[in-house]
Amino acid sequence: MRRRSVLLAVPALMLTAAGCGDDDKGSDSASSSSPTPSGSTGATPSASATAAPKIVDGPVPAITAGTAFGQKPTVAKGTGTPSTDLAVKTVVAGGGPVIAAGDYIQVNYLGQIWDSAKVFDTSFGRGPYTNVIGKGKVIPGWDKALVGKKVKSRVEMAIPPSLGYGSSGNAQAGIKGTDTLVFVVDVLQRFNGKSSATGTKVPQSDKKLPTVGANTDGKAPDITVPKGVKPPAKLVSNYVIEGDGAVVKASDTLLLQYKGVVWDTGKEFDATYRSGELAAFPLAQLIKGWQQGLAGKKAGSRVMLVTPPDVAYGAQPPSGSGIPANATLVFCLDILAIL
Template identity: 50%
Template sequence: MSAQLLCRLRSEEHVRRLAGLLVVPLLLLSTAACGSDDKGSDSASMKNGLPAITAGAKFGEKPTLSKGVGDPPKELKVNVISEGDGPVTKKGDALQVNYLGQAWDSTTPFDNSFDRGQPFDLTLGAGGVIKGWDQGLEGQKVGSRIEIGIPPELGYGEAGSPPSIKPNATLVFVVDILKSVTIPKSATGTVVPQEDEKLPKVGTNTDGKAPTLTVPKVAAPTKLVSNYVLESKGEVVKETDTVVVNYVAALWKDGKVFDSTYTTGKPANFPLAQLTLEGLKKGLVGKKVGSRVLIVAPPSEAFGDQEKQGIPKNSTLVFAVDILTKM
């Protein structure tokens, strides 16, 4: 991914988590990334109260939208443009979608994933995207193209998302639902003995609760460690995959946990190609989906001599990661 950043669909809570440190920040907006010269006609007829798709109407095609006419809807509105024949989406599923977003009173999209060639991944109902997305995507079939009209209170509200989204903006999205995967509550598999006393010990519970993570009071390893704690029989993770994970992250120095998805109860979606923490990326690639992995990343494979949101410089980081599924 270039310095031009993905546009702001995710919530600030999501980016405050470790995911915001490891991945190109998804909340930050770049006008260059979000602008587009594609303009839909403002005279095309409306479709069931939402702007018409004026070109690229088929699933998989980049659409163009007309400008909204009259007063925008005051409540969430969803049009099924074409219905797929895949499973019905439900809360807690990991989704992969393509989308184009435009303000009601505009003919210029503020963002779309079609031009990037990179679908967008989310966990439905986890609060990682604006409420209109969580509500509008639930109960739809995979393979469907839908159009969603989102009032301000289910979008970015009074604040908007400057410079691309004005305060109190009603938003319109065309969304292609590419994939939906049920996320398991925990890693499973064969327990792998943890016999090296110089390495952290990770719990082997499979009840969906955070595993214990105990760091020994010895010198930290100087090379990357990536060991199975629970080894499943799932597919091997590739560098091009997006994985859905639960994790506990701690400092080697004092064993203090500085982040955990279990605290919020919301797994994280990591597009591995976008991970900037090399130790975590290398530690996950080649491991099997459904497994629990211990990863120890020395400073050279972590944040080096930079302090990051309270993580001291030259820190060795320890992760207990459940690779729940991949997209």
């Protein structure tokens, strides 16, 4: 199945015409049992999933191996009758920030069926999974169980059908409508409107290029365009802060903080910092300057892009954007995560 790309707060300004209208296009591949909601899995949670569920502390099956945070767990088969309520146990209490509804969380997880202990999906060994929590972008059991937990926690949950894939189950994943699901989730990171790049500051010594602030307090960095300097004719893509995450591929969907200004005036025309909401979109659907300038960069980084008109909007910028025709644009982008 195709993992549904989040595409929250996507500025239409940044989308090419080819990218509009299909929020699945360009999203990455995952197994059919990723904990995404109806629409991704084909299953529709029952109406009871929308009501506030009762959360109990068990029963949950024992973790018999890989018990430490970060290790791939082995989980025993459930014994007895599982709770009809949402059972949640904090196995390892993390010391990081508390997760709030609307945050993006990056996790590793393992999911199996209570009665058989059959593992139907795991991100351990495949790479972390990132999505919005508490906003209906994952199955209801995840939304309810993980909000309020702390980063670096390991959480085990037993999710009844009404808070999983509903009475229809998920045939492609081998999940019946009567199956209670068991998940072990390691919360690696969380991202919100106050998140910034992390990594090593890189010197900005070329006086013919803009300088970008290296603050990591979640506030919009300053972009200073050199006065009286002709903009470069070719794309410039430089690290301001170099992270140590995975290398961005052209096919990736990215979670970003960003700000854009016009070279000639220094005037800001768009920024995620205005709304306090992050932007998530497939790189392949964005202007050529972003596609070419971000591919090959590392997650966790802050990148300064100078995009000449031929890799930006050329003679036809979006109506109402405040971008002049044939403008060179300067962007500051924090690559928070690869979705």
